Amino acid sequence: MFYNRFFRKNKKNTENTKQRINNVKKHQVPAHVAIIMDGNGRWAKKRSLPRVAGHHEGMKVVRKITVLANEIGLKTLTLYAFSTENWKRPKSEVDFIMKLPEEFLNIYLPELKEKNVRVQMIGDKTNIPKHTLQAVEKAMNDTKDNDGLILNFALNYGSRAEIISAVKNVVKDVKDGIISENDINDELFSQYLMTKHLTEPDLLIRTSGEIRLSNFMLWQLAYTEFWFTKELWPDFNEEHFLQAIEQYQNRSRRYGGI
């Protein structure tokens, strides 16, 4: 009896989700969605589990949302996986998070390849452990010819550091006569950022109820639509993602015009 009801309810949910996906696809989907995946630690604490259990659960959500983003036709999904400030955390937690890309790719890379997903990353590669970087670079190389969704991990990423590095390179190119001071404008400056090959995010999602940017894509988010939810990242699911996309589709983007 209970099982029958459970399966009927689940079947209904799946049908609802399918219908919502079809509806979302009928309207303009954002080309680039960026997500600040927050709340893993709180999710674990609520269950009296170690913080890292939340990160591990969060990894499974990465797979779920990636598959859906690809299915509805996003071009890019950028996920803030580790910031330049996250090194302040206990070493054991940092070590755990740095193992997640490998574990994720060990499990899901075949599926990502099969689904035409291309893996990329932004961030400062210098301090990332070798084993982490090797796993990500292998995935990038293995998927370089895919032209479906770009799954872009922001790993050891900090927006201020990115902007400062861009400014230094602009100054150098002016000094070297490669560009002139008069050439500097939004478009040219964007070409000095780690996201030069990507469009700017259309939609930013942050989970866990925090309403801040935490040094994430400060330049790139200038005209992005924001969507915040109280859901903790490990609890974030397809329904929430579709809700964010649906809200985005109902917004009017004016870029400063009327």
Ligand code: FPP
């Ligand atoms: C923020 O939550 C989350 C992180 C710093 C790590 C995010 C990493 C994942 C979701 C897994 C990434 C998976 C792959 C495949 C790279 P928090 O720890 O700050 O949570 P809290 O605010 O509740 O403490």
